[in-house]
Amino acid sequence: MNTALRIPLVQLAHARSGDKADWVDFGLFAWNEAGYRILAREVTAAKVQAHFAPWLPGQVDAWPLPNILAMKFVLHGALQGGGARNLRLDNLGKAMGAALLRMEIEVSPEELEQAQKSPRRGWWPEVSPRS
Amino acid sequence: MTQSIRIGSGLGFYGDNWEPVVASIERGGVQFIASDHLAELTLAILQKDRQRDPSLGYARDVVPMLLRLWPLMQSRGVRFVCNAGGLNPMGAAHAVRTALATQGWHPRIAVVSGDDVLDKLQDGQTHFDHMMNGAEVNSVRERLVFGNAYLGAQPIVDALDQGADIVITGRVADAALFLGPLVHALGWKLSDAASAQDFNRLAQGLTVGHLLECSGQGSGGNFGDQSHWQNIPDLSHIGYPIAEVFADGTAIITKAPGTGGLVNFDTVRQQLLYEVHNPHAYFSPDVVLDMGQIELADEGDNRVRLTGAQGSAPTPQLKVVAGFKEGFKADVTWGFSWPDAWDKVQAAEAIVRTQLRERKIPFDELFVEYPGLNSAHGALAPLPTTAELNERHEIWVRMVLRTPSKTAADGFGRLFPWMALSGPAYTCGFQGMNSSSELLGIWPTLIDRHLVKAHVEMLEVQA
Numbered sequence: 373m374n375t376a377l378r379i380p381l382v383q384l385a386h387a388r389s390g391d392k393a394d395w396v397d398f399g400l401f402a403w404n405e406a407g408y409r410i411l412a413r414e415v416t417a418a419k420v421q422a423h424f425a426p427w428l429p430g431q432v433d434a435w436p437l438p439n440i441l442a443m444k445f446v447l448h449g450a451l452q453g454g455g456a457r458n459l460r461l462d463n464l465g466k467a468m469g470a471a472l473l474r475m476e477i478e479v480s481p482e483e484l485e486q487a488q489k490s491p492r493r494g495w496w497p498e499v500s501p502r503s
Numbered sequence: 504m505t506q507s508i509r510i511g512s513g514l515g516f517y518g519d520n521w522e523p524v525v526a527s528i529e530r531g532g533v534q535f536i537a538s539d540h541l542a543e544l545t546l547a548i549l550q551k552d553r554q555r556d557p558s559l560g561y562a563r564d565v566v567p568m569l570l571r572l573w574p575l576m577q578s579r580g581v582r583f584v585c586n587a588g589g590l591n592p593m594g595a596a597h598a599v600r601t602a603l604a605t606q607g608w609h610p611r612i613a614v615v616s617g618d619d620v621l622d623k624l625q626d627g628q629t630h631f632d633h634m635m636n637g638a639e640v641n642s643v644r645e646r647l648v649f650g651n652a653y654l655g656a657q658p659i660v661d662a663l664d665q666g667a668d669i670v671i672t673g674r675v676a677d678a679a680l681f682l683g684p685l686v687h688a689l690g691w692k693l694s695d696a697a698s699a700q701d702f703n704r705l706a707q708g709l710t711v712g713h714l715l716e717c718s719g720q721g722s723g724g725n726f727g728d729q730s731h732w733q734n735i736p737d738l739s740h741i742g743y744p745i746a747e748v749f750a751d752g753t754a755i756i757t758k759a760p761g762t763g764g765l766v767n768f769d770t771v772r773q774q775l776l777y778e779v780h781n782p783h784a785y786f787s788p789d790v791v792l793d794m795g796q797i798e799l800a801d802e803g804d805n806r807v808r809l810t811g812a813q814g815s816a817p818t819p820q821l822k823v824v825a826g827f828k829e830g831f832k833a834d835v836t837w838g839f840s841w842p843d844a845w846d847k848v849q850a851a852e853a854i855v856r857t858q859l860r861e862r863k864i865p866f867d868e869l870f871v872e873y874p875g876l877n878s879a880h881g882a883l884a885p886l887p888t889t890a891e892l893n894e895r896h897e898i899w900v901r902m903v904l905r906t907p908s909k910t911a912a913d914g915f916g917r918l919f920p921w922m923a924l925s926g927p928a929y930t931c932g933f934q935g936m937n938s939s940s941e942l943l944g945i946w947p948t949l950i951d952r953h954l955v956k957a958h959v960e961m962l963e964v965q966a
Contacts, residue, residue: 386728386769388720390778392543393635393824393945399776401769427882435782439797439811440772444782448635454945456544457829459870459903460878467879469727474883494768495803496734 382473389469396450396465400443407487408441414477423475508688512743513538515718517545517562523743528575531745531759537680538585539716547826547943549589550649561595562587566602584670592616592673613662615672617957621650631948643827650825655788658957659683676787678712705790706814707752718743721774722758723765737763754809768801790814820949829944831912834903835935845892847927848900866906874899912939
């Protein structure tokens with residue numbers, strides 16, 4: 373392995389966040405199998421918890437879903453008690469999916485290249501500006 | 504037995520846009536539209552309406568929505584299921600019947616109720632521990648303002664079996680709005696489900712409902728990533744998702760031809776995991792869903808084939824979400840321009856804290872965030888240096904007072920105006936003079952099924 377790179381998840385994944393009472397949940401999605409192998413290794417519950425800890429130091433649960441190349445995370449205590457009591461502008465944590473995509477992971481240059489060059493599984497009508 | 508039916512997404516929340524539903528009805532070949540008007544917190548809004556006027560307490564957008572959509576649905580035999588009844592499904596049904604009658608339309612309307620369990624939470628006879636932190640409901644019992652169980656699909660099936668054109672419910676599981684029509688039209692077993700096949704079909708139906716219950720979020724809206732979202736076509740004319748569901752439970756997720764948005768592997772799975780906790784045990788009143796073997800086969804051209812949802816028998820309890828009064832807040836947003844904008848914002852905040860202290864204003868918290876700098880990601884968005892911040896063109900601060908005192912919240916905005924003439928210079932905007940509102944805590948809990956009795960009533964048609 374060459375020197376490992378540190379990259380933000382946004383280079384390899386997409387994500388959506390949602391709220392239920394005081395918990396925020398995240399779906400994190402690799403574009404292809406090569407990307408999923410990296411996510412499954414790098415994005416553990418402990419690392420997600422450490423990523424959010426300076427802001428929201430709650431427990432994190434994680435479930436891998438290889439059938440859809442995805443990871444599910446739940447962050448406890450993320451909304452000051454829930455959306456109708458949360459004082460933040462983003463009281464429902466809609467932008468928190470992006471906060472997860474800021475998280476940095478370690479990859480080798482080879483596996484990063486493979487994940488970024490492998491075709492996406494989804495059908496997209498036009499060429500992406502990134503590909 | 505019908506081989507397949509098509510069901511389309513209505514609204515995804517109270518205040519959503521119904522215009523995209525027109526394309527689903529006119530060009531999507533749907534037989535049913537199901538519409539979710541109730542987010543977790545919507546009942547809190549409706550409760551305030553009901554306090555002002557007991558004839559309200561429902562999602563009022565259902566009336567203009569049906570004035571627009573009903574003639575299109577009626578002529579094609581499309582039936583409509585929604586939870587716009589909120590805290591007052593009968594009130595919603597009467598309002599819809601009256602409004603449609605003015606146009607000479609007289610659909611058969613069914614009302615589903617029985618979800619209101621506030622009295623049971625208040626009577627002290629049963630434990631209603633908080634699902635997430637285990638706390639005893641006694642700590643908030645006096646402050647509860649609503650409490651509703653999530654009903655399942657059975658009363659919706661019953662209403663459709665009785666010939667309802669429009670079904671209006673209170674709180675039901677969001678996906679049950681879709682599962683009900685599927686069970687009705689495809690003849691699936693529901694309360695008598697017993698075999699693995701029965702539960703797997705229900706699991707497929709629940710998954711369909713989950714994918715469709717948030718309108719455009721299931722067809723390319725709110726797609727969260729960097730840059731690919733820009734390749735999702737024409738969000739101005741997004742088509743809401745439609746499912747074609749076969750008798751064996753297999754489903755095709757798609758949308759009406761000629762609409763914007765995108766239905767593919769990526770957009771569908773973002774919605775699949777939305778607001779799900781353990782994906783191997785997604786609880787509903789009708790079936791427990793395991794997503795671990797779901798397959799989403801992308802067939803291209805806005806078609807995704809859904810198979811593999813695994814179901815098992817539901818639990819003996821239903822979920823309840825209650826709300827309780829949790830004090831008041833008032834928020835002010837205030838901007839200052841270059842130069843020294845950051846230092847001015849800090850000076851303004853210090854003056855506000857001085858006033859709170861010297862006037863002995865009671866409060867629990869003064870929450871401060873800086874829109875444009877850290878209101879989205881808090882400490883994960885570290886602030887630039889003070890020198891850099893002072894060179895910014897402008898800095899905005901949002902100060903939110905949380906207090907048990909309504910008077911303190913109502914008066915918060917009045918701490919600010921004098922500073923326009925006597926405070927730091929170059930203020931460039933102020934909002935929030937009258938911004939106080941009540942905060943509500945949320946209390947998710949469980950209730951034994953036998954304590955909840957769903958009720959279906961067909962409204963008399965007044966032709």
